[in-house]
Amino acid sequence: MPGDSIAAIATAPGRGGIGVIRVSGPLAQSIASAVTGKALQPRLAHYGPFLDTSGEAIDHGIALFFPAPHSYTGEAVLELQGHGGPQVLAMLLERCLQLGARHAEAGEFTRRAYLNDKLDLAQAEAVADLIDAESRAAARAATRTLRGEFSRHIHAAVDALIELRALVESTLDFPEEDIEFLEKARAFERLDALKVSIDGILANARQGALLREGLQVVLIGQPNVGKSSLLNALAGFEAAIVTDVPGTTRDTVREQIEIEGVPLHIIDTAGLRETTDPVETIGIARTWEAISKADLALLLVDSQHGVGDQEARILQSLPDIPRWTVHNKIDLTQALPHIDCAAREAWLSAQTGAGLDALRQALLQDAGWQTTPGGTLLARQRHIDAIRRAQTHLNRAREAAHHALELLAEELRLAQQALNEITGEFGADDLLGEIFGRFCIGK
Numbered sequence: 001m002p003g004d005s006i007a008a009i010a011t012a013p014g015r016g017g018i019g020v021i022r023v024s025g026p027l028a029q030s031i032a033s034a035v036t037g038k039a040l041q042p043r044l045a046h047y048g049p050f051l052d053t054s055g056e057a058i059d060h061g062i063a064l065f066f067p068a069p070h071s072y073t074g075e076a077v078l079e080l081q082g083h084g085g086p087q088v089l090a091m092l093l094e095r096c097l098q099l100g101a102r103h104a105e106a107g108e109f110t111r112r113a114y115l116n117d118k119l120d121l122a123q124a125e126a127v128a129d130l131i132d133a134e135s136r137a138a139a140r141a142a143t144r145t146l147r148g149e150f151s152r153h154i155h156a157a158v159d160a161l162i163e164l165r166a167l168v169e170s171t172l173d174f175p176e177e178d179i180e181f182l183e184k185a186r187a188f189e190r191l192d193a194l195k196v197s198i199d200g201i202l203a204n205a206r207q208g209a210l211l212r213e214g215l216q217v218v219l220i221g222q223p224n225v226g227k228s229s230l231l232n233a234l235a236g237f238e239a240a241i242v243t244d245v246p247g248t249t250r251d252t253v254r255e256q257i258e259i260e261g262v263p264l265h266i267i268d269t270a271g272l273r274e275t276t277d278p279v280e281t282i283g284i285a286r287t288w289e290a291i292s293k294a295d296l297a298l299l300l301v302d303s304q305h306g307v308g309d310q311e312a313r314i315l316q317s318l319p320d321i322p323r324w325t326v327h328n329k330i331d332l333t334q335a336l337p338h339i340d341c342a343a344r345e346a347w348l349s350a351q352t353g354a355g356l357d358a359l360r361q362a363l364l365q366d367a368g369w370q371t372t373p374g375g376t377l378l379a380r381q382r383h384i385d386a387i388r389r390a391q392t393h394l395n396r397a398r399e400a401a402h403h404a405l406e407l408l409a410e411e412l413r414l415a416q417q418a419l420n421e422i423t424g425e426f427g428a429d430d431l432l433g434e435i436f437g438r439f440c441i442g443k
Contacts, residue, residue, distance in 0.1 A: 137261020
């Protein structure tokens with residue numbers, strides 16, 4: 001750990017009723033005494049003036065001192081809670097810097113908490129995820145991960161792997177008894193049980209990643225088939241302009257909605273057709289760009305004429321992503337709303353709302369969302385990648401179980417290494433820099 005002290009404004013930029021300055025490091029106590037003019041008792045709120053170099057009050061507020069290791073970072077920590085004016089906070093931060101602290105880097109407080117074993121890496125990432133949560137479900141999932149529930153699942157799997165590795169590696173010196181010894185120790189049953197456990201962790205992590213990242217859904221089709229009407233109906237307000245004039249939408253319009261707490265980023269696009277209009281041509285180009293980045297495409301067609309040659313050409317031109325065909329305007333054909341999940345087709349009316357709820361549920365199902373017993377744990381793509389690698393190594397270990405014990409031992413080691421990356425027991429410095437560099441200053 002660096003021996004210096006860091007300081008930062010921990011509250012959001014702008015004006016507010018309260019602003020917080022946070023200091024962490026060996027100088028926190030001396031800075032507290034200089035700023036408040038008195039020695040602070042640990043974990044006790046002290047109200048009074050915050051003093052500048054001449055002894056004049058910069059502000060009045062509450063000072064809290066937490067001695068190491070009983071603090072968020074594991075170091076001595078000072079928090080100064082004053083009025084949330086930008087100039088007041090700037091002067092107070094400048095005073096802390098004059099007393100020997102330096103500006104904190106992005107995520108440095110939480111990074112120090114991780115390096116001082118106050119949090120593991122998955123919990124540290126959950127701090128940022130809780131701040132960035134875009135839905136209540138995501139916030140609850142981030143809180144569960146921050147409490148260490150996700151890490152406990154990973155640690156349990158790692159402990160099981162360590163026991164299994166110990167059994168396997170202890171037999172390598174006695175090759176004449178190896179298989180019989182492992183069978184008596186139920187090593188292969190343990191390996192199968194571990195694989196089932198990892199499968200469950202991966203399923204939960206996928207749900208957590210979906211909660212965190214959401215789903216990019218792009219609305220495409222010919223002009224005037226109701227793409228903007230569907231966006232407005234899903235969003236619940238007039239997010240896009242709707243007229244009877246074909247080509248009204250010239251650019252992509254983005255709106256976020258929630259379905260059972262899962263964020264869906266809905267992108268309305270310009271109608272796909274041949275045109276000489278230069279503005280509409282740019283809009284169509286942006287439509288294809290949005291399609292290339294989407295997780296799911298909804299091709300809207302007018303139910304009065306169905307899928308024609310133009311729609312068929314659009315479908316043929318789509319990249320390899322899941323797609324639904326949505327037959328809109330059934331209010332004009334008197335058709336009943338219904339869903340064909342096998343064919344990925346839906347019949348609805350964006351105008352009246354008939355069939356919308358069924359489409360919402362179909363989109364969730366298509367995304368792989370399902371209610372997780374005990375609650376979803378927020379996860380990131382790197383966690384999923386690590387679990388998948390562990391899964392691969394366990395499958396290889398099972399294949400090598402009866403004929404190549406050295407290979408079995410190596411695959412188990414690699415599986416453990418992959419899981420350890422999630423909580424940070426194994427990881428490179430550049431990984432830490434990438435993770436904590438995405439945090440806000442003061443956290």
